[in-house]
Amino acid sequence: MAYTIKDVAKRAGVGIATVSRVLNESPNVLPETRARVLAVIDELGYRPNHAARQLVTAKTNAIAIILPFLTRPFFIEVLRGIESVVANSEYQLIIFNVDSPEQRTRYFNTLPFLGRTDGLLIVSLPLAPPEIKRLQAANLPAVMIDTQAGNLPSVVVDNVGGAFKAVEHLISKGHQRIGFVSGQLEPDLGFTVNRDRQRGYEAALTAHHLPVQAKYLRAGFDRRDWGHQAALELLDLAEPPSAIFAANDDLAFGIIDALRERGLKAGDDLAVVGYDDLEMAQLIGLTTIHQPMEQMGRKGAEVLLAALNEGTRRPTLHTLPVNLIERASSVKPSKA
Amino acid sequence: MAYTIKDVAKRAGVGIATVSRVLNESPNVLPETRARVLAVIDELGYRPNHAARQLVTAKTNAIAIILPFLTRPFFIEVLRGIESVVANSEYQLIIFNVDSPEQRTRYFNTLPFLGRTDGLLIVSLPLAPPEIKRLQAANLPAVMIDTQAGNLPSVVVDNVGGAFKAVEHLISKGHQRIGFVSGQLEPDLGFTVNRDRQRGYEAALTAHHLPVQAKYLRAGFDRRDWGHQAALELLDLAEPPSAIFAANDDLAFGIIDALRERGLKAGDDLAVVGYDDLEMAQLIGLTTIHQPMEQMGRKGAEVLLAALNEGTRRPTLHTLPVNLIERASSVKPSKA
DNA sequence: AGATGCTCTGAAAACGTTTCCATGGCTCAT
DNA sequence: ATGAGCCATGGAAACGTTTTCAGAGCATCT
Structure with missing residues (x-):
């Protein structure tokens, strides 16, 4: 068995309370005594029993x-x-x-x-x-x-602010018609990301005196194929958007897929901005919001x-x- | 404070030993007694103190x-x-x-x-x-x-054998000049993966009577940007390799990046094989060694x-x- | 009828610490 | 010189369990 505080105490010729004091760096112990105890601890390779300590201190660390x-x-x-x-x-x-x-x-x-x-x-x-x-x-x-x-x-993280930045970036590039593709706004589990990002989207448009148009909003599911489908819907509008902000990168990937299917290229024919900055975003060259x-x-x-x-x-x-x-x-x- | 085993015992009208027996599913306790104890445990929401248990059983779980x-x-x-x-x-x-x-x-x-x-x-x-x-x-x-x-x-896992398989695959595709990009061969922490995979690489070449050429070996760091840089170096050789085996997928991603930068395509212009089979490898279409x-x-x-x-x-x-x-x-x- | 053995139970010891309290020695001011 | 106060120390209690041990009750066997 491993050594206990008693072994140390006996060997150092002190009481167990003193050993405990040394262990816990109590100031009230003679330097000389402390040194003796420490020497014995070192010699024996003594390690305090964690469970015992936990029991009395009620701390688990x-x-x-x-x-x-x-x-x-x-x-x-x-x-x-x-x-x-x-x-x-x-x-x-x-x-x-x-x-x-x-x-x-x-x-x-x-x-x-x-x-x-x-x-x-x-x-x-x-x-x-x-x-x-x-x-x-x-x-x-x-x-x-x-x-x-x-x-x-x-x-x-500031989802509203992030979405704001994303949309403002698109506006700064001269885009006026900006679509928004997101997952469920009121999901079962109560996540509020999509709603928050939509709020940022709307705030950015409003701040720059652009109208928030229902036809450009596509809330569906948090899945890539929804991004795909939503993008097609937006492209088929009489006046399609020139840019799309996706509430997350996965949706953006679906959008880029849809573009490719139509012979279009993200960046050249239609601007796309995602959210999350997944590893793939860098490889694909997707502008996105990076979360810390x-x-x-x-x-x-x-x-x-x-x-x-x-x-x-x-x-x-x-x-x-x-x-x-x-x-x-x-x-x-x-x-x- | 939380309830203790004593509270349960007192309330159930039994000794603490009996409560302990119920807790530990000892067979020697009357069904009736067990039920009574369990009822009290449930009523009080009693949970055994972990430290105390640990102290006596010397088990931490x-x-x-x-x-x-x-x-x-x-x-x-x-x-x-x-x-x-x-x-x-x-x-x-x-x-x-x-x-x-x-x-x-x-x-x-x-x-x-x-x-x-x-x-x-x-x-x-x-x-x-x-x-x-x-x-x-x-x-x-x-x-x-x-x-x-x-x-x-x-x-x-069999790193040497895996690398051997990878290189043999490239050889079977007719490649003769095969580069090897890896991380540090003697890293601080003492890993041997890179060295092992290099050994597999060399063994495969040797087994197929191909020379091991120092100019095709690029050992650097376990980071994507090193893959990028190493690939550029290999491409700039007077006689560049027609295939590159990367010691891990991350390096391979860097290599593919570098190819793209040069207007080349992995698979068409230069064969690339990685190691690890990360999730991304599938998305990108990277041939690789799958490690379980x-x-x-x-x-x-x-x-x-x-x-x-x-x-x-x-x-x-x-x-x-x-x-x-x-x-x-x-x-x-x-x-x- | 008494001995034997089995089942269920509770008291108490043990686990290894920290902490409270008492004590003895010492310093210092009076 | 003597009491007050402080410091270093040791003994012992406490933490909440598990486990050992002993005993009570009861059935079974001789």
């Missing part, structure tokens, strides 16, 4: 992160940001991946992290009111990333650590800025 | 995974495989990312997971003999994935769980096969 779709780049980047912050703290990171609604329900019902972690980071998953309640009842500090719930602290994914993770982790260390528990909302990455799909000015 | 470069698709896929297995077990997953040699040294010196986890999964990181020794001294079951050390159980990344993770996790549950501790070596996925980037036979 671990935080859990719950995220969906561990495989998608967005979440990876967020995870990376979180990890980079947590690695430099005294905390360890326990990871829970949620890929199915059943898993999700199971996690939030059983709260398997309860008592195993000091804090919680929830990425992207919207929470239902009873779940929020249960979480708060458990009195577990939690920070939401890329999602909001109740009055829990959140780190989000890693930074979101970092910020979320920092907020949580602050809450844990300083007891800062006031609900806060951190909105991170996004920026436009200009690529070939929107480089040419409008001919109109 | 957690396993740690140590991996480098959390951001790279390869490791993500492995992580995903691991997670999928661990999520269905009673274990939780603690994650340690190692990006720098200093971090690595620190981790393996302090073994911060000691006493916090029941087992260890080490991905890709090669271990030095003293580190192996320290690990074994700690008596912590460990499984290596994509790396080998001492006589610890390992799950690896997720499967590696799964297998590694399974081996570890088996070791933990059944005490299977014999050193084993699982070598997973790789196979070539032929796509557009290498479909045309060499014109030469």
Whole structure:
């Protein structure tokens, strides 16, 4: 068996309380005594038992992160940001991946992290009111990333502002008729991205004294084939748009596909701007809005650590800025 | 404060030992008593204190995974495989990312997971003999994935054989001048992938009586832009290669980028074969070596769980096969 | 009828820490 | 010189479980 604090105490000729004091860097211990104890600790290779410490301090030194779709780049980047912050703290990171609604329900019902972690980071998953309640009842500090719930602290990106930038960029290129293709505006799970981005789209048009025209709005599904279909619909209008802003890159890919099918080229014949800046966007040359994914993770982790260390528990909302990455799909000015 | 086992016992009118027996599904408890206890547990919402349980059982129900470069698709896929297995077990997953040699040294010196986890999964990181020794001294079951050390159980893929297959494929298409672009051959962290794949490359050439020419070898960094640069260098040779084998897909993407820049097309003008079979490879039509990344993770996790549950501790070596996925980037036979 | 053995149960010990409290020695001001 | 106060220290309680041990109740066998 491993050595215990008693072994150290006996060998150093002190009481266990003194060893504990040395371990916890209490000021009230004679330098000479401290040195003796440290020497024995080193000699024995003693390591404090974590469970025992946890039992009495009621602190686990671990935080859990719950995220969906561990495989998608967005979440990876967020995870990376979180990890980079947590690695430099005294905390360890326990990871829970949620890929199915059943898993999700199971996690939030059983709260398997309860008592195993000091804090919680929830990425992207919207929470239902009873779940929020249960979480708060458990009195577990939690920070939401890329999602909001109740009055829990959140780190989000400025979807409205991002969409605004995207559309303003198109306007600056001389476009007057700008289509908007998005997924569901009121999805079951309560995501508000599409609605927010539409608001940014409308705000940009209005700010530049352009009309918001219903015929240019295409809200459907968050799938590439919807982008495809919506693009065809827009092209078939009597007065088709000269540019399309897609609420996410995947939709934009569908749009570009549709253009190609008609013998048109994104950038040359019709400007396209996406949102997300997926890896593929760079390869395809899609102008898009880049989200500071890693930074979101970092910020979320920092907020949580602050809450844990300083007891800062006031609900806060951190909105991170996004920026436009200009690529070939929107480089040419409008001919109109 | 949360309820304890005592509260449950008192309320159910039994001793704490009986509650514990119910909790641990001991057979020797009257169905009637069990029901009463369970009712109280449910009513109070009692949850056993984890630390206390850990203290007495000396079991943490957690396993740690140590991996480098959390951001790279390869490791993500492995992580995903691991997670999928661990999520269905009673274990939780603690994650340690190692990006720098200093971090690595620190981790393996302090073994911060000691006493916090029941087992260890080490991905890709090669271990030095003293580190192996320290690990074994700690008596912590460990499984290596994509790396080998001492006589610890390992799950690896056949990198030499995979590279051999890739190059042989190009040779079968009639290519004689085949470039090789890779990352560092002797990287800080001690990976051997690039070296192994180069060995496979050379072996294939030699087996088919083709010369290994230094001018066609480009070892640099494990980054896409290096693939880009290396491709340009190869194209600028007096006698450029007609095919390039990239040590990983990311490098291959860089190569394809470079070709496009020159107005060339992978597959038509120059054959390209990658390694990894990332999701993007399919989209882009890159011929590549498919590594069962997720499967590696799964297998590694399974081996570890088996070791933990059944005490299977014999050193084993699982070598997973790789196979070539032929796509557009290498479909045309060499014109030469 | 008594011994034996089985099933269910509770008291208490044990796990390895932190922390509270008491104590003894020392310094310092009076 | 003596009491007040501070510092370093050790003993012991406490944290919330699991597990050991002993015992009570009861059926079965001789």
